[in-house]
Amino acid sequence: MKQLSARLFFIIILLLINLTIFQVNAQTKQNEWSSIFNGKDLKGWKQLNGNAQYKVENGEIIGISETNTPNSFLCSETKYDNFILEFDVLLDPTLNSGVQFRSNSLKDYNNGRVHGYQFELDPSDRAFSGGIYDEARRGWMYPLSINQKARKAFKNGVWNRCRIEAIGNHIRTWINGIQCANLIDSETATGFIALQVHSIGSKNEDAGKEIRWKNIRIKTNNLDEELWPSDPEVREISYLKNSLTKNEINKGWRLLWDGKTNKGWKGAKIDQFPNSGWEIKDGELTILATDGGESTGPGDIITINTFSSFELELEFKITEGANSGIKYFVDSELNKGPGSAIGCEFQILDDENHPDAKAGVNGNRTVGSLYDLIAAENLSVHGRSKQFKGINSWNKARIVVKGSKVEHWLNNEKVIEYNRHSQMFIALVAYSKYKKWSDFGQWASGHILLQDHGNTVHYRSIKIREFN
Structure with missing residues (x-):
C-alpha cells in the first residue's frame, strides 16, 4: 500500500512538472509577440508626407481624413524584415486606406515619399482589401481579382482582424481568417510599418472621416511555429526574376x-x-x-x-x-x-x-x-x-x-x-x-x-x- 502511494505521489509530481513546463512555454510563446502601439500615445511612431490628423482614444489609433493634403503615413520608428503582424481595423466605408510594411522614405527617392508594400484596405465595391499594392512604385502586385473568395472577407462597419506574414521573399495576408494574398517578391527586404490616411483631394464631404486601428502586435522570431497554412486555392504570384519558386x-x-x-x-x-x-x-x-x-x-x-x-x-x-x-x-x-x-x-x-x-x-x-x-x-x-x-x-x-x-x-x-x-x-x-x-x-x-x-x-x- 505504501509502495502504491509513493508511485502515485511520483506520478503527480511528474504531471505538475510537465504542467509547469507547458505553462512556461505557453507564456514564453505569448511573450514573443510584442505590441508596437502602447494604447496610450504615439510614442514610437512618426508622421510622414501628409498632414492628416492622428490621435489616440480608448486604446485606438484614429486617423482623420483632411482635404488638400497628400497621403499621410504614421510610421513605426522601428524597421522590420521578417515578421508576422496582426491588427484590427475599422474604417469609414467611403474611405480607402492601407497598412504599409517593409516600406521606406528616402531622400533620393521621389523626394522622401513613402513607398513600399501596402496591405490594402478597400471598403468599396471593388473589394480588394487584403490585396498587396506597391505604394508609389510598381502599383498592384496582388490584386484580389485573382482571389474572388477573399473579396468577401472584409466587412464594412465592424472591426476586421488582419494578418501579414512576411518571411524572406514570401508575403501572405489574411482578413478574418480568410487568406487574401500569396506573393513571392524580393524587391524590398526591410522597412517600417505605417498606417495610411489616404488623400481625399479637395472633397469637403469626405473630410473628418475616421480610420481606427487597435491590437497592433508583431512577432519577429521563431516564426515557423506560428505560420498559418496556405489555402491551396489561393494562387501564388511570383515576381522573381528569371527563376522559379x-x-x-x-x-x-x-x-x-x-x-x-x-x-x-x-x-x-x-x-x-x-x-x-x-x-x-x-x-x-x-x-x-x-x-x-x-x-x-x-x-x-x-x-x-x-x-x-x-x-x-x-x-x-x-x-x-x-x-x-x-x-x-x-x-x-x-x-x-x-x-x-x-x-x-x-x-x-x-x-x-x-x-x-x-x-x-x-x-x-x-x-x-x-x-x-x-x-x-x-x-x-x-x-x-x-x-x-x-x-x-x-x-x-x-x-x-x-x-x-x-x-x-x-x-x-x-x-x-x-x-x-x-x-x-x-x-x-x-x-x-x-x-x-x-x-x-x-x-x-x-x-x-x-x-x-x-x-x-x-x-x-x-x-x-x-x-x-
Whole structure:
C-alpha cells in the first residue's frame, strides 16, 4: 500500500512538472509577440508626407481624413524584415486606406515619399482589401481579382482582424481568417510599418472621416511555429526574376528563357539566333530599336519547340511609342516574305503614343488585345479599366491555352477570352488581315514568338507549363 502511494505521489509530481513546463512555454510563446502601439500615445511612431490628423482614444489609433493634403503615413520608428503582424481595423466605408510594411522614405527617392508594400484596405465595391499594392512604385502586385473568395472577407462597419506574414521573399495576408494574398517578391527586404490616411483631394464631404486601428502586435522570431497554412486555392504570384519558386516547379513550370543565353530560341526565318539586334544583358532579353518597321531589323525570334495546350507568363517593358507582340500557334513556314511570322498575337503597344492603337476595329490593336481580332478589356472586375502600368515599367503578360479555349491576362487581370475553334472566331478572322492564311489559329500546335517591330522592348522571366 505504501509502495502504491509513493508511485502515485511520483506520478503527480511528474504531471505538475510537465504542467509547469507547458505553462512556461505557453507564456514564453505569448511573450514573443510584442505590441508596437502602447494604447496610450504615439510614442514610437512618426508622421510622414501628409498632414492628416492622428490621435489616440480608448486604446485606438484614429486617423482623420483632411482635404488638400497628400497621403499621410504614421510610421513605426522601428524597421522590420521578417515578421508576422496582426491588427484590427475599422474604417469609414467611403474611405480607402492601407497598412504599409517593409516600406521606406528616402531622400533620393521621389523626394522622401513613402513607398513600399501596402496591405490594402478597400471598403468599396471593388473589394480588394487584403490585396498587396506597391505604394508609389510598381502599383498592384496582388490584386484580389485573382482571389474572388477573399473579396468577401472584409466587412464594412465592424472591426476586421488582419494578418501579414512576411518571411524572406514570401508575403501572405489574411482578413478574418480568410487568406487574401500569396506573393513571392524580393524587391524590398526591410522597412517600417505605417498606417495610411489616404488623400481625399479637395472633397469637403469626405473630410473628418475616421480610420481606427487597435491590437497592433508583431512577432519577429521563431516564426515557423506560428505560420498559418496556405489555402491551396489561393494562387501564388511570383515576381522573381528569371527563376522559379518551389511551388512553380512542383506544378510543372519551367523557364522558357534562362535569362543568360539564347538557348531554346532562334530567328523566325533563319536557322540560328540573330547575330545582332537582340541583346541579352542584366537578365533581360531586349529587341533594340531600328526603323519602327515590322521585322525589318534583326527579325522575330521563336522557340525551337512547339506548344499546344500551355500557360505562358512573362514580364515586358516598353519604351515610349513602342510596338511589339507575343505570338503563339506560330507557323514560321507560312510567311517567308517581308513582315512578321504568322500566329495569334498578344499585342504589346504604347496605346498613348503609337498610332496602331487607333487603327483596327474598336481598339483591337491595343495592349493585351488579340491583335486585329478582339479588343482587350477588363473581364476580371466589372467597370475597372485594363491595368497597364505604363511605359518604362514592367508589366506581366499571361497567356493560357487549354485546347480551344484561350485567355489573355494583363497584370493578373483577364482581358481576353475566346474559343479559337468557334464560328465567332472564324468569322472574325475572315474580316481581318489574317483572312488569307488558311485555318489561321486552328493549328494543333505552334511556336511562341517575340516580335521585332523596330522599337526597343524588354522581356524577362519567361516561363511556361504545358497541359496534357
